[in-house]
Amino acid sequence: MTRFRLLLTGENSAARNMAIDEAVMWCCPKPGIPTVRFYSWKPPAVSIGYFQQIEEEVDLEECKKQGVDVVRRITGGGAVFHEKELTYSFACGEESGLVSENILESYKKICNSIVLGLGALGLKAEFAPLNDIVVGGKKISGNAQTRRGGVVLQHGTIILGVDVGKMFLLLRVPNEKLKGKMIEDVKQRVTSAEQQLGRKVPFEEAAAAMKKGFEENFGVKLEEGELTAVEEGMAKMAEERRFAYSGWNYCRRTSPRGCILRDLPAE
Numbered sequence: 001m002t003r004f005r006l007l008l009t010g011e012n013s014a015a016r017n018m019a020i021d022e023a024v025m026w027c028c029p030k031p032g033i034p035t036v037r038f039y040s041w042k043p044p045a046v047s048i049g050y051f052q053q054i055e056e057e058v059d060l061e062e063c064k065k066q067g068v069d070v071v072r073r074i075t076g077g078g079a080v081f082h083e084k085e086l087t088y089s090f091a092c093g094e095e096s097g098l099v100s101e102n103i104l105e106s107y108k109k110i111c112n113s114i115v116l117g118l119g120a121l122g123l124k125a126e127f128a129p130l131n132d133i134v135v136g137g138k139k140i141s142g143n144a145q146t147r148r149g150g151v152v153l154q155h156g157t158i159i160l161g162v163d164v165g166k167m168f169l170l171l172r173v174p175n176e177k178l179k180g181k182m183i184e185d186v187k188q189r190v191t192s193a194e195q196q197l198g199r200k201v202p203f204e205e206a207a208a209a210m211k212k213g214f215e216e217n218f219g220v221k222l223e224e225g226e227l228t229a230v231e232e233g234m235a236k237m238a239e240e241r242r243f244a245y246s247g248w249n250y251c252r253r254t255s256p257r258g259c260i261l262r263d264l265p266a267e
Helices: 014-027 060-066 103-120 164-170 176-189 193-197 203-218 229-243
Strands: 003-012 035-041 045-048 069-072 080-082 085-093 125-128 132-135 138-148 151-159 221-224
Touching: 003 014, 003 203, 014 035, 014 045, 014 069, 014 085, 014 138, 014 151, 014 229, 035 203, 060 069, 060 164, 080 164, 085 103, 085 203, 103 125, 103 132, 103 138, 103 151, 103 203, 125 138, 138 176, 164 176, 203 221
Parallel strands: 003 035, 003 221, 045 069
Antiparallel strands: 035 085, 045 080, 085 151, 125 132, 132 138, 138 151
């Protein structure tokens, strides 16, 4: 395999972004050509993990006040505030042999693309198991993965700039009395490309660097393409029936099937 497809889908709503990731996953040929996608969020958004309870994790009133989208991912993990960042997704057939069946090894393999991409920006990054990437011991990227229908989907963030105070306005904390301490703790543990380089990093520059990272890591060329008609149709339906639908976003997940009300496609 000498090429991967590259999708540059730009700024989208939270529901649209998650719908595209899912459509690419479900339509990914097996073993087929893998897809790498770079995108951002407009308006800013909070995404919660598949098994989280939205009211426990997010201050919905504050999000509404600030015009911030809220969406449930199909991957696990915690709540994430998406604003000044580049988000990527990577989808490939499990039969392709590009990533290991072992979850840790597969995270390490895919995340190495981001490590190399950050290196192209001039940052010395390291993979921090299970699914983080750090620069100078501070988190600059968080990643999540799911496997369905013989396809591996991993998506993650590359933090270009960070506003910890705003993040804590939107996310709920277990103990309000400890909020100040938690903010200071996160400031010590999380960083951004802007903080590390002492300048703002445009999305386009970050995307070009991440493209180099994926190409070097997998020994391929990323060729820019577009969503197929089938993927576009699947994304539209997934957005309407799932990611923009309260039955998906507000329903607590207690099992892989959970209480999905208008799920698409059937699992």
